[in-house]
Amino acid sequence: DVILKVDDKDIQTADDFTWWLEQAGPSSSVEFTVARPDRVAEEAVDVKLSGKFDPVLSFSLFRRGPALRAATLLNQGIETVALRPIVAAQLGVTAGLLVVYVEPSTAASEAGLQAGDVIQSIDGKPVSAFKPTPQADYFTFEVVRSKQKLVVKVPAKKN
Secondary structure (H helix, E strand, O other), X not given: OEXXXXXXXXXXOHHHHHHHHHHHOOOOEEEEEXXXXXXXXXXXXXXXXXXXXXXXXXXXXXXXXXXXHHHHHHHHOEEEEEOOHHHHXXXXXXXXXXXXXXXXXXXXXXXXXXXXXXXXXXXXXXXXOOOOOOOOOEEEEEEEEXXXXXXXXXXXXXX
């Protein structure tokens, strides 16, 4: 079988497949659209995902590309994943980092950064080109929230 879609979302790569399953979450039900070698037509298959969480799949996104550079955001209490183009388009952006968690009571949380925001640039630079400066007093995040652009200024955490 070749999996073509997960819940009507086209699958182009293994990363797309992994991302959509992560979004569904453990113990969810999803529908795969598959092509089978012995049949001409595509076929829908209902699948119940395991209740187990595999951190290897989830954190593989942090090993490359913009997410690797954004690992320093973890020091600010911000967890992100790099967006694939198909997902970015659905969120009203072309690229960026999706905020999946903001630690409560951090400067980022108090400044108003929220899970679901898409960080497009930091200090005026695309997230893929951003390199933090240790002496910075704050970071200026250009984010998209509900397809609206916002600017969030986050005081830098001092070690």
